[in-house]
Amino acid sequence: xxxxxxxxxxxxxxxxxxxxxxxxxxxxxxxxxxxxxxxxxxxxxxxxxxxxxxxxxxxxxxxxxxxxxxxxxxxxxxxxxxxxxxxxxxxxxxxxxxxxxxxxxxxxxxxxxxxxxxxxxxxxxxxxxxxxxxxxxxxxxxxxxxxxxxxxxxxxxxxxxxxxxxxxxxxxxxxxxxxxxxxxxxxxxxxxxxxxxxxxxxxxxxxxxxxxxxxxxxxxxxxxxxxxxxxxxxxxxxxxxxxxxxxxxxxxxxxxxxxxxxxxxxxxxxxxxxxxxxxxxxxxxxxxxxxxxxxxxxxxxxxxxxxxxxxxxxxxxxxxxxxxxxxxxxxxxxxxxxxxxxxxxxxxxxxxxxxxxxxxxxxxxxxxxxxxxxxxxxxxxxxxxxxxxxxxxxxxxxxxxxxxxxxxxxxxxxxxxxxxxxxxxxxxxxxxxxxxxxxxxxxxxxxx
Amino acid sequence: xxxxxxxxxxxxxxxxxxxxxxxxxxxxxxxxxxxxxxxxxxxxxxxxxxxxxxxxxxxxxxxxxxxxxxxxxxxxxxxxxxxxxxxxxxxxxxxxxxxxxxxxxxxxxxxxxxxxxxxxxxxxxxxxxxxxxxxxxxxxxxxxxxxxxxxxxxxxxxxxxxxxxxxxxxxxxxxxxxxxxxxxxxxxxxxxxxxxxxxxxxxxxxxxxxxxxxxxxxxxxxxxxxxxxxxxxxxxxxxxxxxxxxxxxxxxxxxxxxxxxxxxxxxxxxxxxxxxxxxxxxxxxxxxxxxxxxxxxxxxxxxxxxxxxxxxxxxxxxxxxxxxxxxxxxxxxxxxxxxxxxxxxxxxxxxxxxxxxxxxxxxxxxxxxxxxxxxxxxxxxxxxxxx
Numbered sequence: 001x002x003x004x005x006x007x008x009x010x011x012x013x014x015x016x017x018x019x020x021x022x023x024x025x026x027x028x029x030x031x032x033x034x035x036x037x038x039x040x041x042x043x044x045x046x047x048x049x050x051x052x053x054x055x056x057x058x059x060x061x062x063x064x065x066x067x068x069x070x071x072x073x074x075x076x077x078x079x080x081x082x083x084x085x086x087x088x089x090x091x092x093x094x095x096x097x098x099x100x101x102x103x104x105x106x107x108x109x110x111x112x113x114x115x116x117x118x119x120x121x122x123x124x125x126x127x128x129x130x131x132x133x134x135x136x137x138x139x140x141x142x143x144x145x146x147x148x149x150x151x152x153x154x155x156x157x158x159x160x161x162x163x164x165x166x167x168x169x170x171x172x173x174x175x176x177x178x179x180x181x182x183x184x185x186x187x188x189x190x191x192x193x194x195x196x197x198x199x200x201x202x203x204x205x206x207x208x209x210x211x212x213x214x215x216x217x218x219x220x221x222x223x224x225x226x227x228x229x230x231x232x233x234x235x236x237x238x239x240x241x242x243x244x245x246x247x248x249x250x251x252x253x254x255x256x257x258x259x260x261x262x263x264x265x266x267x268x269x270x271x272x273x274x275x276x277x278x279x280x281x282x283x284x285x286x287x288x289x290x291x292x293x294x295x296x297x298x299x300x301x302x303x304x305x306x307x308x309x310x311x312x313x314x315x316x317x318x319x320x321x322x323x324x325x326x327x328x329x330x331x332x333x334x335x336x337x338x339x340x341x342x343x344x345x346x347x348x349x350x351x352x353x354x355x356x357x358x359x360x361x362x363x364x365x366x367x368x369x370x371x372x373x374x375x376x377x378x379x380x381x382x383x384x385x386x387x388x389x390x391x392x393x394x395x396x397x398x399x400x401x402x403x404x405x406x407x408x409x410x411x412x413x414x415x416x417x418x419x420x421x422x423x424x425x426x427x428x429x430x431x432x433x434x435x436x437x438x439x440x441x442x443x444x445x446x447x448x
Numbered sequence: 449x450x451x452x453x454x455x456x457x458x459x460x461x462x463x464x465x466x467x468x469x470x471x472x473x474x475x476x477x478x479x480x481x482x483x484x485x486x487x488x489x490x491x492x493x494x495x496x497x498x499x500x501x502x503x504x505x506x507x508x509x510x511x512x513x514x515x516x517x518x519x520x521x522x523x524x525x526x527x528x529x530x531x532x533x534x535x536x537x538x539x540x541x542x543x544x545x546x547x548x549x550x551x552x553x554x555x556x557x558x559x560x561x562x563x564x565x566x567x568x569x570x571x572x573x574x575x576x577x578x579x580x581x582x583x584x585x586x587x588x589x590x591x592x593x594x595x596x597x598x599x600x601x602x603x604x605x606x607x608x609x610x611x612x613x614x615x616x617x618x619x620x621x622x623x624x625x626x627x628x629x630x631x632x633x634x635x636x637x638x639x640x641x642x643x644x645x646x647x648x649x650x651x652x653x654x655x656x657x658x659x660x661x662x663x664x665x666x667x668x669x670x671x672x673x674x675x676x677x678x679x680x681x682x683x684x685x686x687x688x689x690x691x692x693x694x695x696x697x698x699x700x701x702x703x704x705x706x707x708x709x710x711x712x713x714x715x716x717x718x719x720x721x722x723x724x725x726x727x728x729x730x731x732x733x734x735x736x737x738x739x740x741x742x743x744x745x746x747x748x749x750x751x752x753x754x755x756x757x758x759x760x761x762x763x764x765x766x767x768x769x770x771x772x773x774x775x776x777x778x779x780x781x782x783x784x785x786x787x788x789x790x791x792x793x794x795x796x797x798x799x800x801x802x803x804x805x806x807x808x809x810x811x812x813x814x815x816x817x818x819x820x821x822x823x824x825x826x827x828x829x830x831x832x833x834x835x
Binding site: 002005006007008009010012013014015016017018019020021023024025027028031032034035162240243244246247248251252260261263264265266267268269270271272273274275276277278279281282283287305308309312338359362363365366367368369372373397398400401404405414417421424425428429431432436 | 477480481483484485487488489490491492494495497498501502504505555556557559560562563564567568576578579580581582583585586587588589590591592593594596597598621625628629632636674690693697721722723724726727744747750751752753754757758781784785788803804807810811814815817818819822
């Protein structure tokens with residue numbers, strides 16, 4: 001090959017390598033940026049008067065005087081809509097039966113759309129579920145619902161070869177010639193006056209428990225459950241892992257038994273996380289009966305087994321990184337081996353061991369599969385510390401899955417899901433960042 | 449004076465070792481070591497327990513239904529009476545997404561590892577490593593959520609153009625390179641310098657035109673594709689490759705670092721460029737370590753649950769044709785996670801035990817690949833230290 005081509009190949013080889021690192025950084029950005037952007041929207045958003053009504057009724061928060069004046073002013077604008085509705089209902093009675101049937105169907109659609117937008121209309125029975133007691137609490141959702149009110153969505157199936165396409169028809173056209181046709185421009189023009197949007201910082205998203213399976217309220221039970229599970233797992237795994245690491249580094253003699261134990265450790269590290277969940281179900285719950293059914297303790301034990309190999313490895317590395325001179329100095333002063341380990345080596349290795357522990361804590365907090373069968377429930381309130389032995393808990397990781405894929409209104413609750421994902425990712429990444437910083441400081445210290 | 453004498457007495461006491469004290473020390477030492485050993489042994493016991501308890505609930509399934517249906521049939525109707533438990537399509541789905549993610553993650557991961565160990569200066573490497581660690585730390589359910597809520601609708605609505613742009617961006621640099629290299633190789637034997645130059649340019653232009661034609665032809669075909677569902681094998685493969693990448697990068701970087709400086713310097717001294725050094729000497733020397741990294745990365749993808757459960761579509765059939773990555777599939781892990789809730793109530797039925805059979809299958813695959821990768825690493829270390 002000529003030298004120019006070789007140079008080009010060399011350069012492009014470098015480019016491929018750098019490119020793939022850039023792609024990895026991009027992948028991290030592409031995943032994290034939408035989560036952060038939309039997740040912040042769960043806490044900072046433009047809230048409507050319905051949001052403030054809900055906060056006052058469900059959480060006793062907010063100034064009731066200010067609220068009642070706001071409600072009064074929004075009701076002034078809403079009253080006109082209600083008048084139009086009653087007017088149209090009267091008009092319906094005067095129509096011929098065929099026409100009446102035709103309009104009745106369209107009218108009930110309009111009513112449903114209005115209910116979704118503004119909450120229960122006058123004359124409606126008191127709704128059973130909290131989600132129907134209020135109109136749209138968020139301005140962005142309210143705008144979507146306004147669109148639903150103004151336009152009817154239809155599907156175009158005319159071409160069988162391509163996927164059917166959605167298109168929108170104005171509802172006002174359907175009511176041409178009746179009194180209700182005035183409703184649509186009115187709602188559009190007075191939309192802000194009816195909902196009174198205002199920038200809201202809803203810190204309660206972190207500290208409130210959820211109302212009516214996450215339609216309103218916050219995610220505190222999930223955050224608390226995640227902490228219980230992760231810290232519970234650490235309580236079991238950390239002491240065991242450090243002791244095992246001390247054995248492996250200080251006492252184990254090379255031989256068949258030792259290599260077998262090491263194989264067992266790496267096997268445990270490679271077991272798929274869902275298999276841990278099955279094992280937790282079969283062993284801790286069905287055989288050991290640590291609890292009647294799912295419980296925090298069963299989940300924590302399962303997670304502990306999962307993170308044990310990581311902790312052992314990190315602790316081993318930290319202990320091996322302690323300079324030999326420390327050990328020799330201690331032994332030459334006449335202390336015993338055990339004394340050396342307990343007073344010299346472990347304190348010196350502690351930051352490194354803690355780094356591994358913090359990373360494992362993050363892993364335990366983020367893992368879902370092991371807790372599906374052992375600890376997680378989809379709905380529930382925050383549990384007390386005394387209940388960890390008997391009751392299951394909601395947890396961020398599981399509830400993200402549950403809300404996003406199994407909840408009956410998954411597509412309406414995207415902001416809650418994003419908020420949960422952001423909370424989980426923040427917890428895990430903060431733990432990891434602190435581990436990275438900790439490690440950087442240790443390596444500086446050991447260099448000096 | 450008095451102080452000194454007290455100190456003297458204490459010290460002399462400290463060094464007097466009576467027989468009783470010695471036995472006590474010995475007993476304490478053995479007991480302590482025994483305790484440490486038993487904790488370390490606990491890990492092995494856990495592994496045995498996992499095998500035992502998963503197998504204990506898996507074996508009844510094979511007793512009820514035998515092996516042949518599970519591995520050969522694609523009829524998965526566990527809720528029927530009597531149920532049908534053909535898991536072939538599910539196993540196939542698992543293999544499909546694993547292979548798909550490996551095809552993305554292995555070249556990228558190895559290239560990134562080479563870059564980290566041989567190309568980038570230390571100062572940049574310091575910042576690249578935390579990025580990789582962060583990617584590894586993001587919880588799987590966050591990836592799954594991203595796949596379901598962001599990537600799947602994107603694919604469904606803009607599938608064709610996305611595929612076309614992906615094809616252009618990925619393939620055009622490689623086509624450009626191969627045009628240059630092929631033109632160079634084909635004209636290398638021509639002695640006459642002037643003629644060689646002439647031929648070289650002609651070939652370059654001809655091949656260049658051909659590759660531009662290829663780019664646009666395939667691109668327009670891809671542009672015309674409509675993806676019916678965004679929750680498909682391609683989506684899952686892309687996300688799983690993000691998850692497997694950190695493992696592959698860090699393990700293969702260790703393998704590359706283990707290859708000593710002397711080999712590199714020998715190659716440079718012979719006049720090889722950096723790319724030639726890496727491809728012809730370092731990669732072969734580190735190949736077994738990289739293989740171990742690939743196995744570990746693949747295992748991460750095979751054992752992953754949440755992403756595939758949320759974003760693979762969970763439909764138990766073999767795609768038509770068999771390599772169609774744009775169809776929904778179902779995997780072993782997602783089946784276990786999804787069906788356990790329904791099967792749990794009737795402990796003892798085949799429907800419950802079949803899930804444990806799947807778990808056992810996963811467990812055995814992961815056990816074997818772990819052993820293999822471990823052997824490979826040990827052997828590489830021996831060979832490298834022997835040199």
